[in-house]
Amino acid sequence: MRAFFVALLLLVVGLVVPVQPAVAAPTDSRGREIVLRGFNVSGSTKLYENGLLPFRSTADAATAAVQMRNLTGANAIRFLISWEGVQPARDRIDTAYLDRAADQIRQFTGRGIRVLIDYHQDLYSSHLFHRGSWYTGDGAPKWVIDAGDYPTESCGICVLWGQNMLTNNAVRSAAYDFWRNRYGVQDAYLAQARAMLTHLRSRVDHSMVLGIDPFNEPFDGGLDGASGTTWEATWMMPFYQRFRAVMDATGWSDRPVYAEPLVFWNTTFGEAGGLSTIAPLGSRYVFNSHYYDGARITLDPTPAADGTYSAAMNRIRDRAAALDTTAFVSEFGNAMDSSRTPWMIRAMYQGLDSRLSGATFWNDAARSGPVLSATQWQWDVYSGQHRELMNGNPDKVQTEGDAWNGEDHSVIANGALRLDPRVLDRLYPSAVAGRTVAFAYEDLARDGFAGSGRQQAWLTVPSRLPAIAGLTTGRQYGVLVWREPPAALGAPTELHLPASFPSGRTAVVSDLGTRSGLTTTGPIAVGTEVGATTARRLLLDATGSAPGSTHVALVVNTSDVAAIPAATLTAARTELLAWAATL
Structure with a gap:
C-alpha cells in the first residue's frame, strides 16, 4: 500500500487519456451486474x-x-x-x-x-x-x-x-x-x-x-x-x-x-x-x-x-x-x-x-x-x-x-x-438487474477530524430541474439509471441503504412509482442486507417491464421532515423521467 x-x-509528466469503451461488469448467480x-x-x-x-x-x-x-x-x-x-x-x-x-x-x-x-x-x-x-x-x-x-x-x-x-x-x-x-x-x-x-x-x-x-x-x-x-x-x-x-x-x-x-x-x-x-x-x-x-x-x-x-x-x-x-x-x-x-x-x-x-x-x-x-x-x-x-x-x-x-x-x-x-x-448499487447507465451519490460528508469540519454539496442539480433541486438541496441523495437486458432476470435491483437514511423517512422517486417512507413490500421496498442485523438494502423490482426498458430511481434522505408532499414527488418524477429519457 x-x-x-x-x-x-x-518526474511529473502530463497524461492525455482517451476514453475507452466500457466492458461488462461482473455478475452474480442471477445475472445481475454487481x-x-x-x-x-x-x-x-x-x-x-x-x-x-x-x-x-x-x-x-x-x-x-x-x-x-x-x-x-x-x-x-x-x-x-x-x-x-x-x-x-x-x-x-x-x-x-x-x-x-x-x-x-x-x-x-x-x-x-x-x-x-x-x-x-x-x-x-x-x-x-x-x-x-x-x-x-x-x-x-x-x-x-x-x-x-x-x-x-x-x-x-x-x-x-x-x-x-x-x-x-x-x-x-x-x-x-x-x-x-x-x-x-x-x-x-x-x-x-x-x-x-x-x-x-x-x-x-x-x-x-x-x-x-x-x-x-x-x-x-x-x-x-x-x-x-x-x-x-x-x-x-x-x-x-x-x-x-x-x-x-x-x-x-x-x-x-x-x-x-x-x-x-x-x-x-x-x-x-x-x-x-x-x-x-x-x-x-x-x-x-x-x-x-x-x-x-x-x-x-x-x-x-x-x-x-x-x-x-x-x-x-x-x-x-x-x-x-x-x-x-x-x-x-x-x-x-x-x-x-x-x-x-x-x-x-x-x-x-x-x-x-x-x-x-x-x-x-x-x-x-x-x-x-x-x-x-x-x-x-x-x-x-x-x-x-x-x-x-x-x-x-x-x-x-x-x-x-x-x-x-x-x-x-x-x-x-x-x-x-x-x-x-x-448508497451504492450492489446488484443491478441489467446494465448501469449512470450513478452518482451526494453523501454530504464533512471534512476535518471526526466530522467536525465543513459540509459542502458536490452533486449539484442544475436550475433547469427545479423540482429535483427542491427535493435534494441540503440532503443526502443518489440517482441510478439502469437498462434491463433483453431477457428479464427475475430479480430486483438492489442498493445499499446507509444507516443515515431512515426507512420511514427515505423518499424514492422512480418510473416504478414514488414513496415517502419505505415498507417491506411492493416494487419499491426495503429489506435487511444478507447476513446483517441492522444494515438495509433498497429493492427496486421492475417485474413486468418490457425487455430492454430503462429505469431510474432518485433516493433521498428526508429525515429532516415527517413526510414529503405527494405533489412534490410527482413534480420531481416528471422531471426525472424526462431527464432519464435523454440518456
Missing part, C-alpha cells in the same frame, strides 16, 4: 503478534464481519495472507495456518461478503531488515532470504518507506531474483501456492471467493534499462500466466487472477508500467489497481474537492477496457492523521461511483461510465492496541496505529468508525 511513496523520486465495496483485512497480516493473519481468533473475525456489514454495508473484503505463513520452512506447508485462514474467511462469506484472497508482500520480506532498521517489510519467509546471500540492507538517506524499492540493494536484489527465478525461488512460490489453493478449495465457500491476487504491489528490483511496460511483458505477465495455470490445476479455473500492474503506475507523479503493451487479458484476469494520492501525501497542501480523483479513477476504467476485462481497485485511502482525509476518501469514492464530477453529472450523465468495485485500505480491529516487536527487536515495540512502519490507516478503532460515517456508509 506504499505506492505513493515513490512520488518524490519521479458492484463490490468493502475493505482490506488487514495490515495485521504483516505482524508476527497476529500469527501473520488478519485476526487473532475466529471470534474476532466474526465480530469484524458483523461490524463491517452493519456499519458500512460492505459486501467484499480483500483478505491478506502471507507466503511466510503458508510455508515457514522449505519443506513444510503450514496447514494449521491455512485452516485458521479458512475459518476467518468463512466468517465473512457466511454473512454475504465476498472475498478476494491476496498474497501480500511489501519490500519482499521482513527478513531482509536488521533489528535496528528504520523500516521493515513482509512476505517471503526467512529460508528464501537465507538462500539468496543478499547485501546488508540500507535505504541510504531515506525519509520515505517506499524509497527502499529504489535504493535498498538488499530489497532490490531479492525482488530481481524472484522475477528471474534465481535459486528456483519463483518455482518454490508457485509450489506453495498450489498447496494453498488445493487446501482451501474445499474449506471455503468457493462461490463467494472472487479470485486470487498473486502478488501485492509488484516492483521490479531492476529494469536493466528497459521500460516499465517492457519489464511487465517480459517478467511479470509470465509469472501471472504461471499462477493462472496453478489455479486451473487446483480447481480454481472459474476464478480470475487479479493482476496488478507495476506499483509505480498511476501514482500522480511519474509513470511506469500499466500493462499497456500486452495483449487483451479477457475474463480470466481482472485489472487490479491501487490508488493513493502521492501529491497530497507529499507536496500538495490543498484539500480534495468535487472531481479531484475523476481522472485517476478513469485511467483505471480505461486501462481495464483496453485490456478487455473488468477493473478492481483493491487499495485506496489515506492516513487517519490528516484533517484532509475525509474529503480525500470522499472524493475517491466519488471517482469510483462515476466518471464525472458532481458539477457535470446531471448535464452529462450518459458519460457516467461503470461503477468501480473497490476495497479500501484498511479495517484493523486492533488499531492502536498492538504490541509488535519491529524486526523482532524488544527495544522497538510498536503499539500505535497499524504498528507497522508508522502507518495509521484503519477506518475503525475500538469498534467505532474514525471518520464521519457518511464517508464510509454509502
Whole structure:
C-alpha cells in the first residue's frame, strides 16, 4: 500500500487519456451486474503478534464481519495472507495456518461478503531488515532470504518507506531474483501456492471467493534499462500466466487472477508500467489497481474537492477496457492523521461511483461510465492496541496505529468508525438487474477530524430541474439509471441503504412509482442486507417491464421532515423521467 511513496523520486509528466469503451461488469448467480465495496483485512497480516493473519481468533473475525456489514454495508473484503505463513520452512506447508485462514474467511462469506484472497508482500520480506532498521517489510519467509546471500540492507538517506524499492540493494536484489527465478525461488512460490489453493478449495465457500491476487504491489528490483511496460511483458505477465495455470490445476479455473500492474503506475507523479503493451487479458484476469494520492501525501497542501480523483479513477476504467476485462481497485485511502482525509476518501469514492464530477453529472450523465468495485485500505480491529516487536527487536515495540512502519490507516478503532460515517456508509448499487447507465451519490460528508469540519454539496442539480433541486438541496441523495437486458432476470435491483437514511423517512422517486417512507413490500421496498442485523438494502423490482426498458430511481434522505408532499414527488418524477429519457 506504499505506492505513493515513490512520488518524490519521479518526474511529473502530463497524461492525455482517451476514453475507452466500457466492458461488462461482473455478475452474480442471477445475472445481475454487481458492484463490490468493502475493505482490506488487514495490515495485521504483516505482524508476527497476529500469527501473520488478519485476526487473532475466529471470534474476532466474526465480530469484524458483523461490524463491517452493519456499519458500512460492505459486501467484499480483500483478505491478506502471507507466503511466510503458508510455508515457514522449505519443506513444510503450514496447514494449521491455512485452516485458521479458512475459518476467518468463512466468517465473512457466511454473512454475504465476498472475498478476494491476496498474497501480500511489501519490500519482499521482513527478513531482509536488521533489528535496528528504520523500516521493515513482509512476505517471503526467512529460508528464501537465507538462500539468496543478499547485501546488508540500507535505504541510504531515506525519509520515505517506499524509497527502499529504489535504493535498498538488499530489497532490490531479492525482488530481481524472484522475477528471474534465481535459486528456483519463483518455482518454490508457485509450489506453495498450489498447496494453498488445493487446501482451501474445499474449506471455503468457493462461490463467494472472487479470485486470487498473486502478488501485492509488484516492483521490479531492476529494469536493466528497459521500460516499465517492457519489464511487465517480459517478467511479470509470465509469472501471472504461471499462477493462472496453478489455479486451473487446483480447481480454481472459474476464478480470475487479479493482476496488478507495476506499483509505480498511476501514482500522480511519474509513470511506469500499466500493462499497456500486452495483449487483451479477457475474463480470466481482472485489472487490479491501487490508488493513493502521492501529491497530497507529499507536496500538495490543498484539500480534495468535487472531481479531484475523476481522472485517476478513469485511467483505471480505461486501462481495464483496453485490456478487455473488468477493473478492481483493491487499495485506496489515506492516513487517519490528516484533517484532509475525509474529503480525500470522499472524493475517491466519488471517482469510483462515476466518471464525472458532481458539477457535470446531471448535464452529462450518459458519460457516467461503470461503477468501480473497490476495497479500501484498511479495517484493523486492533488499531492502536498492538504490541509488535519491529524486526523482532524488544527495544522497538510498536503499539500505535497499524504498528507497522508508522502507518495509521484503519477506518475503525475500538469498534467505532474514525471518520464521519457518511464517508464510509454509502448508497451504492450492489446488484443491478441489467446494465448501469449512470450513478452518482451526494453523501454530504464533512471534512476535518471526526466530522467536525465543513459540509459542502458536490452533486449539484442544475436550475433547469427545479423540482429535483427542491427535493435534494441540503440532503443526502443518489440517482441510478439502469437498462434491463433483453431477457428479464427475475430479480430486483438492489442498493445499499446507509444507516443515515431512515426507512420511514427515505423518499424514492422512480418510473416504478414514488414513496415517502419505505415498507417491506411492493416494487419499491426495503429489506435487511444478507447476513446483517441492522444494515438495509433498497429493492427496486421492475417485474413486468418490457425487455430492454430503462429505469431510474432518485433516493433521498428526508429525515429532516415527517413526510414529503405527494405533489412534490410527482413534480420531481416528471422531471426525472424526462431527464432519464435523454440518456
